[in-house]
Amino acid sequence: MPAYSAPTKDTQFLLHDVLGVSTCDIPGYGDLDRDFTAAIIEEAGKISRELLAPLNQIGDTEGCTLENGAVRTPTGFKAAFDEVRAGGWTGLDMPEQYGGQDLPFVIGIIVTEFFSAANQAYAMYQGLTHGAASAILAHGTEQLKATYLPPMIACDWTGTMNLTEAHCGTDLGLMRTRAEPQQDGSYAITGQKIFISAGEHDLAENIVHLVLARIPGGPEGIKGVSLFIVPKFLPNDDGSPGARNGVSCGKLEEKMGIHGNSTCVMDFDGATGWLLGEKHKGMRAMFTMMNEARIGVGVQGLALADAAYQNAVEYARERLQGRDVTGARNPDGPADPLIVHPDIRRNLMAQKSFVEGARAFTLWGAQLSDRAHRLNDDEADALLSLLTPVIKGFQTDIGFAMTVEAQQVFGGHGYIEQTGMSQFARDARIAMIYEGANGVQALDLVGRKLPRNGGKAMLAFFGLVKGFIKENEGNEELKSGFLDPLKAASKDLQAAAMYFVAEGARNPTNALAGSHDFMHLFGHVCLGLMWAEMAKASYAALDTGTSDKEFYRTKLTTGRFYMARQLPATAMHLARIQSGAAPVMELDAAHF
Numbered sequence: 280m281p282a283y284s285a286p287t288k289d290t291q292f293l294l295h296d297v298l299g300v301s302t303c304d305i306p307g308y309g310d311l312d313r314d315f316t317a318a319i320i321e322e323a324g325k326i327s328r329e330l331l332a333p334l335n336q337i338g339d340t341e342g343c344t345l346e347n348g349a350v351r352t353p354t355g356f357k358a359a360f361d362e363v364r365a366g367g368w369t370g371l372d373m374p375e376q377y378g379g380q381d382l383p384f385v386i387g388i389i390v391t392e393f394f395s396a397a398n399q400a401y402a403m404y405q406g407l408t409h410g411a412a413s414a415i416l417a418h419g420t421e422q423l424k425a426t427y428l429p430p431m432i433a434c435d436w437t438g439t440m441n442l443t444e445a446h447c448g449t450d451l452g453l454m455r456t457r458a459e460p461q462q463d464g465s466y467a468i469t470g471q472k473i474f475i476s477a478g479e480h481d482l483a484e485n486i487v488h489l490v491l492a493r494i495p496g497g498p499e500g501i502k503g504v505s506l507f508i509v510p511k512f513l514p515n516d517d518g519s520p521g522a523r524n525g526v527s528c529g530k531l532e533e534k535m536g537i538h539g540n541s542t543c544v545m546d547f548d549g550a551t552g553w554l555l556g557e558k559h560k561g562m563r564a565m566f567t568m569m570n571e572a573r574i575g576v577g578v579q580g581l582a583l584a585d586a587a588y589q590n591a592v593e594y595a596r597e598r599l600q601g602r603d604v605t606g607a608r609n610p611d612g613p614a615d616p617l618i619v620h621p622d623i624r625r626n627l628m629a630q631k632s633f634v635e636g637a638r639a640f641t642l643w644g645a646q647l648s649d650r651a652h653r654l655n656d657d658e659a660d661a662l663l664s665l666l667t668p669v670i671k672g673f674q675t676d677i678g679f680a681m682t683v684e685a686q687q688v689f690g691g692h693g694y695i696e697q698t699g700m701s702q703f704a705r706d707a708r709i710a711m712i713y714e715g716a717n718g719v720q721a722l723d724l725v726g727r728k729l730p731r732n733g734g735k736a737m738l739a740f741f742g743l744v745k746g747f748i749k750e751n752e753g754n755e756e757l758k759s760g761f762l763d764p765l766k767a768a769s770k771d772l773q774a775a776a777m778y779f780v781a782e783g784a785r786n787p788t789n790a791l792a793g794s795h796d797f798m799h800l801f802g803h804v805c806l807g808l809m810w811a812e813m814a815k816a817s818y819a820a821l822d823t824g825t826s827d828k829e830f831y832r833t834k835l836t837t838g839r840f841y842m843a844r845q846l847p848a849t850a851m852h853l854a855r856i857q858s859g860a861a862p863v864m865e866l867d868a869a870h871f
Contacts, residue, residue: 281590281699283332285324285393288830289635291317293642296816300385305646306653307383316386323368323390327397330359335398338539339702343480345531350479350541356401360434360482369405370432373412377428383653385645391575392638396582399706400539404437404477406575411438411489414568415508418556426514427487436485436510436520440568441472441545449719452500458492458507458552468492468509468552471529471544474713478543479511479528485520486511488545489568490552497559506561507552525550536705570667572714574644577670579710580678581637587685587703588630595623595688617688625844626688630681632841635834636806637674639813644670658739665728665736666805672720673802675710682707721794724801725779726787737776744769744808751811756818760835761811764842765804771849772804775856782859792863793856800852807846810838 291313294300300311334355341353363369372387373379387409394402412431415424430436447453456470468490479486488509497503512520530544556564599614608615617623644666651660686693686700693700711717729737748762748769775797782789817831817838825831 280333280336281586281703282593283328283335283397283586283589285320285327285396286585286638287317287320287324289638290320290389290642292816292830292834293639293813294385296820297639297812298385298642298646300383300646303646304654305383305649307381308649311383311386319371319382319386320389323393326363326366326368327393330362331394331397331401334359334401334539336699336702338398338400339536339706340538342538343531343541345479345528345541348479348527350481350528350531350543352480352482352541353539356539357482359401360404363405364434369408369434373409373428373432374416377416377424378432383645383649385642385649388574388578388641388645392578392582392585392641395575395579396586398539399579399583400537403537403540404480404482405434406572407440407477408434408436408438410568410572410575411440411487413571414440414489414506414564415555417567418506418564419508423508423553423555426518427508427510430485430518431487435483436487437477437480437483438487439475439477439489440565440572441475441478441488441490441509442565443472443474445471445473449716452502452504454491454493454504456490456492456547458494458505458554459549460494461551464553466492466494466507466552466554467549468507468526468547469549470547472547473544474532475543475545476540476713478541478545480541484512485514488526489555489565490547491561491565492552494558501562503559504561505558506555506564508555509547509550509552513551534709536702536707536709569714570664573667573671573720574641574648576710576714577637577644577672577674578641580675580707581634581641582678583703583707583710584630584637584678584681584685585634587682587700587707588627588634590698590700590703591630591685591688592618592627594692595627600690623688626684628837628840629845630684632810632837632845633677633681633806635813635837636809636841637678639809640805641670641674643809658736661732661736662739664731665724665740668715668720668724668728669798669802669805671714672711672717672724672798673805675707676717676799677802679704679707679711717798718795721798722791724798725790725794729776729779729797730783734776734780741769741773744804747808747811751815754815754818757811757814760839761807761814761842764846765807765811768804768807768846768849771853772800775800775853778857786860788860788864792860796852796855800849800856803846803849803852807842810841814838 300308338353344351370379371382372384375381415427444454458466458468490507490509491504494505513522513524515521525548527546528543529546532542595618598617600617603615603619608619647659647663650656682704686704689700692698751757779790817834820831
């Protein structure tokens with residue numbers, strides 16, 4: 280059975296050495312001293328290691344079952360859910376007014392990573408509820424918030440989002456689910472939604488569905504879509520679950536991964552729902568949940584890559600195979616361990632440098648979210664909006680690739696289900712698809728986020744990179760290994776952005792054909808910036824005489840690998856972008 284150990288030490292390094300949370304001006308950050316964050320992180324790590332990780336393979340092999348409209352989750356999931364709920368972990372960063380602990384989002388996202396790495400299918404039940412509660416918090420009336428937020432934040436009730444229909448995926452303007460107004464101000468919701476994660480289960484006493492539907496007479500297309508709260512059980516006046524609503528699970532999807540999470544076809548048959556937000560403005564409200572979910576899915580990419588990496592490292596240390604080309608390293612044994620071989624080292628270093636860079640990138644994004652929401656900082660909000668499709672798209676693309684690399688270390692044993700490596704790859708694959716497929720993330724980045732407000736957020740990012748390089752160019756150690764590669768990669772990103780500016784209006788196909796490469800180019804630059812930041816913090820710690828020199832030297836070695844071996848991919852992505860649309864579009868559709 281694969282094991283998982285939460286990266287508590289690395290997370291503390293990022294919070295305090297790199298992000299400086301305890302000295303930050305964001306409200307609530309002053310409480311995040313090392314002892315306080317250590318207590319939370321260590322306990323979350325313990326839950327992940329001892330409670331959730333042992334259920335991961337059980338969830339994969341048992342899956343969920345549907346009987347007479349009721350879904351049963353895998354053995355142990357209900358008990359674990361109850362224990363996590365009782366510990367208050369479901370409302371860490373939600374308002375105290377509704378039963379949360381009002382901690383910063385950056386703390387919540389750390390716990391999300393640990394839980395997702397230990398057991399992604401399980402963590403989704405809690406994560407989806409958090410997103411639904413955030414949408415109600417942002418767009419609900421006081422009555423709706425008072426009714427739904429306390430039980431959802433406590434996870435006595437869980438939440439979902441219902442967007443997709445069988446005939447339309449990303450193009451939500453084609454949806455047919457309708458919402459008929461009722462005399463009491465409610466709506467009767469009728470239609471069918473598919474691919475609904477956690478749509479029906481036995482973990483909570485109620486399930487709150489956020490459902491996109493059309494009010495008759497509204498505008499055509501996406502502009503006519505509204506969002507509704509549709510609970511499985513209608514709340515009584517005292518807040519307890521009452522009569523069963525007209526919503527049911529018609530089918531469980533059979534999937535290649537995340538078997539422990541119930542992915543449902545949901546049927547709404549005149550179900551009672553209440554409008555959330557404004558009429559015909561459903562996407563505005565739904566995007567509150569979706570944008571949070573996209574960051575959460577980006578976390579899944581790095582989390583599963585880390586879980587797979589940890590097991591690959593242990594296997595590479597223990598598995599004896601061949602001899603080191605420079606001479607036997609294990610002369611008393613029949614062969615040397617896999618980890619002596621250069622190609623295995625390349626494989627493991629690619630995984631390690633991605634995971635640690637992506638973790639830094641994600642926590643920086645979470646800090647931007649806290650700055651945007653706790654300080655009403657519009658610039659931070661705009662920068663986070665620009666980075667969200669990169670966090671989601673780049674990190675899940677590369678995260679999946681890293682689970683495959685980890686599987687490769689095991690050789691034939693990686694293809695055997697008992698080792699658990701197949702599950703990491705299968706579970707990670709969905710992250711590239713749901714919450715907006717990564718091709719859509721790339722189109723959103725290039726078509727909407729990049730040109731917004733005249734490219735102001737993109738220019739702000741370039742300013743951050745340029746400012747960091749200028750501020751530290753006198754540090755020769757940092758300059759050669761980190762600043763020079765970062766400067767070259769940033770120039771590639773600027774050249775790509777300028778290409779889109781020049782070609783976007785004249786021939787938008789040129790820009791869209793390069794969107795995927797731009798997302799990856801951008802992602803590499805972001806991780807390059809993070810590695811430069813981590814290197815600066817590591818050199819500073821070594822200069823001040825830290826007692827843990829090995830940790831910081833290892834960090835620098837890992838960072839140098841990323842800057843030398845991974846970051847140069849920006850040049851390849853730029854060349855692809857500048858080739859334009861012709862290589863992509865030239866072949867006639869009939870000739871594929």
